[in-house]
Amino acid sequence: MMEKIVFALITVMIIFLLPPLLDGISRKVKAKIQYRVGASIFQTYYDLQSLLNMEPILPTERLAFRIAPYIAFASALAAALLLPFGSFVPVAFTGDFFVFLYVLAMFSVAMMIAGFSVNNSYTNAGANREMMLILSIEPVLGVAIGVFALNAHSLSIGGIPLNITFTPSLILAYVLLAYAVYVEGGFIPFDIAEAETEILEGPLCEYSGRLLGMFKWAMLIKRLALLWLFVSFLVLPIMKNIIDITTFTGGLATLAVQLIVLFIIYSIIAIIEASNARLRIDQAIRQNTRVFLAGLVVLLIAALGW
Amino acid sequence: MKYLEELKAKFGERIEEIKQLAHNQWLITVDKDILHEVVVYFLKHPEWKETQLSTMVGTDERPLRGKFSVIYWLSVNGNSDDVYIGIKAYLPADDPRFKSVTPFHKGANWYEREVQDLLGIIPEGHPDPRRLVLPDDWPSCVYPLRKDFHYSDSPQGKKYYPYREPPQGTTVHPIGPYHVALDEPAHFRLYVKGEEIIDCDYRGFYSHRGIEKISESRLTYDQICFIAERICGICGFTHSTAYCQAVEAAGEIEVPERALYIRTIMLELERLHSHLLWMGVACHLTGFDTGFMHAWRLREYVMWLCERLTGNRKTYGINLVGGVRRDFLDYRKEMIEDVLKKLKSEFGKLVDDLTSTRTFIKRCEGVGVLPYKLAHEWSVDGPLGRGSGRDFDVRRDHPYAAYGDLDFKVPVYKEGDVLARALVRIEEIWESIWIIEQALDQLPGGDILAEYKEIPPYREVIGTTEAPRGENVHYVMTGPGNTVYRYRARAATYNNLPAVPDMLRGYTIADAPLIIASIDPCYSCTERVQIVDVESGKVRILKEEEFNKLSIKASRRV
Numbered sequence: 001m002m003e004k005i006v007f008a009l010i011t012v013m014i015i016f017l018l019p020p021l022l023d024g025i026s027r028k029v030k031a032k033i034q035y036r037v038g039a040s041i042f043q044t045y046y047d048l049q050s051l052l053n054m055e056p057i058l059p060t061e062r063l064a065f066r067i068a069p070y071i072a073f074a075s076a077l078a079a080a081l082l083l084p085f086g087s088f089v090p091v092a093f094t095g096d097f098f099v100f101l102y103v104l105a106m107f108s109v110a111m112m113i114a115g116f117s118v119n120n121s122y123t124n125a126g127a128n129r130e131m132m133l134i135l136s137i138e139p140v141l142g143v144a145i146g147v148f149a150l151n152a153h154s155l156s157i158g159g160i161p162l163n164i165t166f167t168p169s170l171i172l173a174y175v176l177l178a179y180a181v182y183v184e185g186g187f188i189p190f191d192i193a194e195a196e197t198e199i200l201e202g203p204l205c206e207y208s209g210r211l212l213g214m215f216k217w218a219m220l221i222k223r224l225a226l227l228w229l230f231v232s233f234l235v236l237p238i239m240k241n242i243i244d245i246t247t248f249t250g251g252l253a254t255l256a257v258q259l260i261v262l263f264i265i266y267s268i269i270a271i272i273e274a275s276n277a278r279l280r281i282d283q284a285i286r287q288n289t290r291v292f293l294a295g296l297v298v299l300l301i302a303a304l305g306w
Numbered sequence: 307m308k309y310l311e312e313l314k315a316k317f318g319e320r321i322e323e324i325k326q327l328a329h330n331q332w333l334i335t336v337d338k339d340i341l342h343e344v345v346v347y348f349l350k351h352p353e354w355k356e357t358q359l360s361t362m363v364g365t366d367e368r369p370l371r372g373k374f375s376v377i378y379w380l381s382v383n384g385n386s387d388d389v390y391i392g393i394k395a396y397l398p399a400d401d402p403r404f405k406s407v408t409p410f411h412k413g414a415n416w417y418e419r420e421v422q423d424l425l426g427i428i429p430e431g432h433p434d435p436r437r438l439v440l441p442d443d444w445p446s447c448v449y450p451l452r453k454d455f456h457y458s459d460s461p462q463g464k465k466y467y468p469y470r471e472p473p474q475g476t477t478v479h480p481i482g483p484y485h486v487a488l489d490e491p492a493h494f495r496l497y498v499k500g501e502e503i504i505d506c507d508y509r510g511f512y513s514h515r516g517i518e519k520i521s522e523s524r525l526t527y528d529q530i531c532f533i534a535e536r537i538c539g540i541c542g543f544t545h546s547t548a549y550c551q552a553v554e555a556a557g558e559i560e561v562p563e564r565a566l567y568i569r570t571i572m573l574e575l576e577r578l579h580s581h582l583l584w585m586g587v588a589c590h591l592t593g594f595d596t597g598f599m600h601a602w603r604l605r606e607y608v609m610w611l612c613e614r615l616t617g618n619r620k621t622y623g624i625n626l627v628g629g630v631r632r633d634f635l636d637y638r639k640e641m642i643e644d645v646l647k648k649l650k651s652e653f654g655k656l657v658d659d660l661t662s663t664r665t666f667i668k669r670c671e672g673v674g675v676l677p678y679k680l681a682h683e684w685s686v687d688g689p690l691g692r693g694s695g696r697d698f699d700v701r702r703d704h705p706y707a708a709y710g711d712l713d714f715k716v717p718v719y720k721e722g723d724v725l726a727r728a729l730v731r732i733e734e735i736w737e738s739i740w741i742i743e744q745a746l747d748q749l750p751g752g753d754i755l756a757e758y759k760e761i762p763p764y765r766e767v768i769g770t771t772e773a774p775r776g777e778n779v780h781y782v783m784t785g786p787g788n789t790v791y792r793y794r795a796r797a798a799t800y801n802n803l804p805a806v807p808d809m810l811r812g813y814t815i816a817d818a819p820l821i822i823a824s825i826d827p828c829y830s831c832t833e834r835v836q837i838v839d840v841e842s843g844k845v846r847i848l849k850e851e852e853f854n855k856l857s858i859k860a861s862r863r864v
Contacts, residue, residue, distance in 0.1 A: 035599065035600070122479075197593065198815065200486060276665045277589070281814075283668060
């Protein structure tokens, strides 16, 4: 019982408090690449703190506008809670793999609600882009996780990484998953829906104060959830051969490795972001469609048992 | 000039006078009824391919001869000749009308609207006679550039502007007056279907500062140098150089050679910083912030250098009529060489980084295409024109300062997209470095400033320079007692900006900021003319009239 509480505490800390730090590190890495000093790695905490303390200015009376950030926050949180932290999975049941995809889509739906609830051509354009982007990338994510599920004969996110066996299609599935996670995370060149210089951050354009803070925090948590999924799929299959994950120390060691890999991956992403320009929505969709078709081929290979 | 005979044969009697103003400038006075025919004759002349409408000046000459006048200034470019032609017509004071050139040549659109706004001279048959320069709340029938209008007046009218109706099935997507992608206020009204731009309307001139009126009303020749430099915060030096050249031509002042070389070096340093600034902005607009930061880091070397050479990072303030105010000391020559060496190695790397960033190239390629034919019709200039295959550059075609002695290439691309404009600017940076190196090597000794006394009144002349954005044309009509009678500054963007709606059509709102930025627009340059327009909320509380009086009093003290 005691062990569970420890894990639960760590998990809560990771989900709520780690994302702003990761963002701060990413900002620092980019600053270094750009020969800048850059802000402190805690800057994102300060930003969130000041936003959350500010009264928002409401451009509309609609309830949808006010609750959209909370829906987004809840969805991102729900997605994160389905993932394995060491040996500990906060919420686990068979088929939670579908729930994961659903709640991620929910996040985008919240963005769309936010964008369409005000009469502003910038937010509407942003909501439109979010919709197109999500429609083109969710299938890729589905296919990628599907290949893993097929391989592991499991539909639970906690179970998949512990049961996979090494096949050629699995490597391709990792590539697909990495791509889908990157795109869905909205990193440059895929920050199309929130493009600042084009459409003034799209759906977030009319938000301010606490509501904006909630949205930003939710986005960071969503990124963490996506990356944590990838990290778990990468780390857990290796760790289970080295150490007994189910024990307390084994679980803690696995969690530590997950964290380290997460930091490394986040830094690599910062480097990719720093060396790219933003794509246009039609270019991104064309690319996603191509990847999706490739994904179907991978799924076919996996179905054949390779 | 060989074509004058041809012209005389064609129009005969109705040409009233032909006179040479400077070594490369002619002024042809014609009857007002054939004004548009003569202008179009030159613009469409088959042997002068790159002829373009450089500027147009309307003048209130009622105190002098009881008439208004308009002059269309055309420049003959390319390999044809080093010639500027002014075509002038006098209009009666009680009914100042002339036939519009715009139906035949789009490039005349803004010029004719401007004289209509500021002088009340009406271009008949203009397809879009809406207000262009004056603010929305300026009363009608008040014409600020007429001589009977005092520069401190600021009349108040009702606020109204007739925007175009959106085409059917489209929604309005406003970019500006304030938008992160615009560094200065401007209002592009995009009519969009989804993300696709169907049409575009433009409203600008939000940053009028009344520079021309002030210059005509209360400044001397030398003072105008400094206000001319303040027309633009980025390419100000080419403005003051163009102005100085105009006055020097009018007064037949012999500028010392060393001053010409110093001007050349400063002009090219300014081009370096301006092009680097543009590259940074283009990167930023596409989300490529690494390119942005590095471009601006390199630009900083140039800024520091300029500070050492002139005392200022920008707005150098070293031009005077007759030469320059500051000499280059020998050890500072070495500093220039050092900076050029650093730039050469690091700029090469930056260009490699940019061209190898696939996502960046993808955003620039095939976007915002301006075909050659349209480029010619709009009379666009500078890197925008050269990116669309217009082979002209004031530095080569009408050599000024020391450019006649120096060797450089003029890059021209035919594609006409954003990438072509970027490549033109990249190559121009290399050329600028090369020009500065040559000028430093050949820098002659001697004086840097020529003295002048009285400049004869009522001489008309223009001075032109190739700014980083294109051709700058400054028209000066001298007045009595060493003041100007009429001053008209035309910045490069004035010719380029009207072409933007044609470049936006058919692309998406994602491309819009990049396309707008690709002409390297400079709104304050374009909008130098009018009286102070105060619109902020604070001022409203103060009451505008009071505020205007206060601010004028404050500036008088200076």
